[in-house]
Structure formats: structure tokens, C-alpha cells
Amino acid sequence: MRRTTVLQEDRWKLRAEATWGNAAAGEDLVALRAENDQLRRALAGRAVIDQARGMVMVLTPCSRGTARDLLVGTSRQCNTKLPEVAAAMVAAWEGKPLPERMQRALRHALRRLYAEDRGCESPRRMSGPGRERS
Known part of the structure; x- marks a missing residue:
């Protein structure tokens, strides 16, 4: 049985899909979140x-x-x-x-x-x- 969960972050209007049982998609989601956090810190430092x-x-x-x-x-x-x-x-x-x-x-x-x-x-x-x- 495959189950897809859609996560949405209202602040940045981003959508990401994670498929249960699919390790690659979960890893991609983790990588995207890490990149998003890094970009937020960079923008805060820039100000x-x-x-x-x-x-x-x-x-x-x-x-x-x-x-x-x-x-x-x-x-x-x-x-x-x-x-x-x-x-x-x-x-x-x-x-x-x-x-x-x-x-x-x-x-x-x-x-x-x-x-x-x-x-x-x-x-x-x-x-x-x-x-x-x-």
C-alpha cells in the first residue's frame, strides 16, 4: 500500500511530496528543508x-x-x-x-x-x- 503525504509551508508557499516507502523522496525532502533553512539564515545575515x-x-x-x-x-x-x-x-x-x-x-x-x-x-x-x- 502506498500512501502519499503532501506537506505545505504557508510562509513560503512551498509544496513537497513524500511517499511512504520511498527512501529517495524522503531524503529529497530532508535535503530541501536543510537548504531552505540555510537560505533563511543567509537572508537574515544579509540584512x-x-x-x-x-x-x-x-x-x-x-x-x-x-x-x-x-x-x-x-x-x-x-x-x-x-x-x-x-x-x-x-x-x-x-x-x-x-x-x-x-x-x-x-x-x-x-x-x-x-x-x-x-x-x-x-x-x-x-x-x-x-x-x-x-
Whole structure:
């Protein structure tokens, strides 16, 4: 006897069929649910990243690409996923302290950004009497 169950998720208007006694269809359903959960998490992380990127663009007048590069650089230096860095920055905007490691990485990325804007190799290199810029 074959029995087919139709599952429907109202939120996303998706339909999937699972046939009892058919292992392949059940595996497909599990794979689709896992992919759906992964996509939902990615979309939620994307919103936080966009919000953090907007904050960076306001605080350091720069383009979208530069703001994203700054966030990605901070993420790499901290060895933390980009959505986590973005969430920490948004939380810092709301009053929660930014972790020390992220503060250092962000400071380093900002120095590098400002050095590139000024056209010098290092943000600490300064010209003055008796000093020559190379």
C-alpha cells in the first residue's frame, strides 16, 4: 500500500511530496528543508550586513564597496564570520560594547583606509621638517 503525504509551508508557499516507502523522496525532502533553512539564515545575515555597511558608510564617508571591504577585513582579522561582525557592530551602535579584538581590527582597517585616501603607504608615516616622504 502506498500512501502519499503532501506537506505545505504557508510562509513560503512551498509544496513537497513524500511517499511512504520511498527512501529517495524522503531524503529529497530532508535535503530541501536543510537548504531552505540555510537560505533563511543567509537572508537574515544579509540584512544585518547591509545595516552595518550603511553604518560604516555614514561614519566614514565611503562607497558601498569600501564599506563592505572594511567589514570583510575586520571579519578576517578577527577570524569571525561576517554576519557576526556586522551584528556586533549594530549592537555597539545600540550601546553594547564592541569586543576588544574587533575594535583593534576595525581601527587597523580604518587606518589603512585613511592611508589609502591620503596616498601614503602607512597611516603613521608623516612628513615634516627634516622628514621626507618616500
